[in-house]
Amino acid sequence: MTVKEKVWKRFYPDEIPQTLEYPDKPLPHFLEEAAKDYPDREAVHFMGKRLSYRQLLKDVYRLARALKKRGVRRGDRVSLMLANSPQSVISYYAVLMIGGVVVQTNPMYKDRELEHQLRDSGAETVICLDLVYPQLEKVRSRTPVKRVIVTGIKDYLPFPKNWLYPLKLKKEGVQVEVPYGEGIDAFSELLKKSSPQPVETEIASMDDLALLQYTGGTTGLAKGAMLTHRNTVVNVVQCSAWLHKAERGKEKVLGLVPFFHVYGMTVVMNFSIYMGATMILLPRFNAEDTLKAIDKERPTLFPGAPTIYVALINHPDTAKYDLSSIEACISGSAPLPLMVQEKFEKMTGGRLVEGYGLTESSPVTHANPIWGKRKNGSIGLPWPDTDCRIVNPDTGEEQPPGEPGLLQVRGPQVMKGYWNRDEETAKALKDGWLNTGDIATTDDEGYFYIMDRQKDMIIAGGFNIYPREVEEVLYDHPRVQEAAVIGVPDPYRGENVKAFIVPKPGESLTEKEMDRYCREKLANYKVPRLYEFREELPKTTVGKILKRVLAEEEKKGKAEAKVPLEG
Structure with a gap:
């Protein structure tokens, strides 16, 4: 099979077109369409607060005008350091509406990670949660940031939760004082003072930049994947086609990811807006809260990661809740074990399938048919208008079915390139083909299977973790001589980060000491859960550390295993 044959199209369900038409309209257009068609329909449900499409659009207009008044112009990068909340949706669409470029920033980032992203993107405006403002303030003077807009979870809580929430934080010892004034504004005050009159989306073409979505790759600090307005719209339309039973104006989507x-x-987020669906948002994952939300709010669609489904399956009180509203789930971010799929489907009566994608492809390129033929262990079929091939990593020749090789993808959802990194872009993109870095195979029916990662990326709890970044932190420790990081299997998180460390001569280190050190330098999900201290690490004759040998030793149980740390 060659890419020209596109045999996978013969195995599409009849309801899924082999090629799609994509509107020449940016994402804010679909919010306006949803508000026109379903003005009173609930757009967002957040911890008891219900926001209609009419009100959501008005708040987007208000923030868009406020941003323009404060000097944000087309092409300017705006960093969003927000949890899933109404403010996250409002900020995202307001920035796109004025032609700005959204820089999604993980609010869990520590100083080093945050400083790099702000400096690399050139973001002069940040919209952040009050709880993470102190983290931003630590690095702000070393970044281009000129203006900060601060919001809190309580801003969109209903009474009396909005009154009780600050008291709860105070009781827990969490108090944040934000020095509002010149250059620092309160999100809620900006909206109050701004007009809800319509704002026209200010882009020159669909090929304008919409997002800098940062991805670590495998080489040091994160790179910004440049995603255009076209990229984002295309992937949402493809998603809608794949979820062909979903009805516009009738769905409810659980927003945990x-x-x-x-x-x-x-x-x-974007799929819900496109479909006029209700987003049921939870700012963080808690199994019991999630079960309660499903039971009470009755979501029909539930995108997630395997660790989320595992936690719900294993929760002792699952049987107490009615989960029968769930009709379809696409699992992403990590491989989906067959056991998890079968148990979750039995528990809910809905369909759970595995999908695949990358930040560089907006992100989805493959998924198993939700209401069609699925294959165990497969990432499924390429989505409409998405070309895929397996090539020999050395020769570039296309491999026949069953032969492993490098998975490459091409399609209208693939990024423009990496921000200010022409050399990295040239390595990743050639003649429109994106090198995924994953080793895969395909079968005679066009179903694809991921065999291994060409690089060393670790996926833990649905998060991508790049060993080199962790290793650089370890090497900064004054008593560490050598370090290597690999992923080891974990039944819940998919993988755990394990660090192999050689202390400097005459020095000693402990797990607790290294854990405390890493938590000061890295987001929690990147912190190693396992440590092993050695006198030496296996190397090639030229001194390169052989991670493959460490992984083989771990797999065979020859290396001494340590108990994972809590956290």
Whole structure:
């Protein structure tokens, strides 16, 4: 099979077109359409607060005008450091509406990570949660940031939750004082003072930049994938076609996957707006809260990651809740075990399938048919208008079915390139083909299977973790001589980060000490859960550390295993 044959199209369900028409309209247009068609329909449900499409659009207009008044112009980058909340949706669409470029920033980032992203993107405006403002303030003087807009979870809580929430934080010892004044504004005050009159989306073409979505790759600090307005709209339309039973104006989508992750941004937020669906937002994952939300709010669609489904399956009180509203789930971010799929489907009566994508492709390129033929262990079929091929990593020749090789994808959802990184772009993109870095195979029916990662990326709890970044932090420790980081299997998180460390001569280190050190330098999900201290690490004759040998030793149980740390 060659890419020209596109055999996978023969196995599409009849309801899915082999090619699609894509509107020449940016994402804010679909918000305006939803508000026109369903003005009173609930757009967002957030911890008891209900926001209609009419009100959501008005708030987007208000913030768009406020941003323009404060000097944000077309092409300017705006960093969003927000949890899943109404403010996240409002900020995202307001920035796009004025032609700005959204820079999704993980609110869990520590100083080093945050400083790099702000400096690299050149973001002069940040919209952030009050709880993470102190983190921003630590690095702000070393970044281009000129203006900050601060919001709090309480801003969109209903009474009396909005009154009780600050008291709860105070009781927990969490108090944040934001020095409002010149250059620092309150989100809620800006909206109050701004007009809800319509704002025309200010882009020159659909090929204008909409997002800088940062991805670590495998080489040091994160790179910004340049996603255009066309990229984002295309992937949402493809998603809608794949979920062909979903009805516009009738669905409810459970929003657990963070919007700062490209998967949550597309498959929850943008898809919901495009479909006029209700987003049921939870700012963080808690199994019991999620079960309660499903039971009470009755979502029909539930994008997630395997660890989320595992936690719900294993919760002791699952049987107490009615989960029968769930009709379809696409699992992303990590491989989906067959056991998890079968148990979750039995528990809900809905369909759960595995999908695949990358930040660089907005992100989805493959998925198993939800209401069609699925294959165990497969990432499914390429989406409409998406070309895929398996090539020999050395020769570039296309491989026949069953032969492993490098997975490459091409389609209208693939990024423009990496921000200010021409050399990295040239490596990743050639003649429109994106090198995924994953080793895969395909079968005679066009179903694709991921065999291994060409690089060393670790996926833990649905988050991508790049060993080199963790290793650089470890090497900064004054008593560390050598370090290597690999992923080791974990039944819940998919993988855990394990660090192999050689202390400097005459020095000693402990797990607790290294854990405390890493938590000061890295977001929690990147912190190693396992440590092993050695006198030496296996190397090639030229001194390169052989991670493959460490992984093989781990797999065979020859290396001494340590107990994972809590956290």
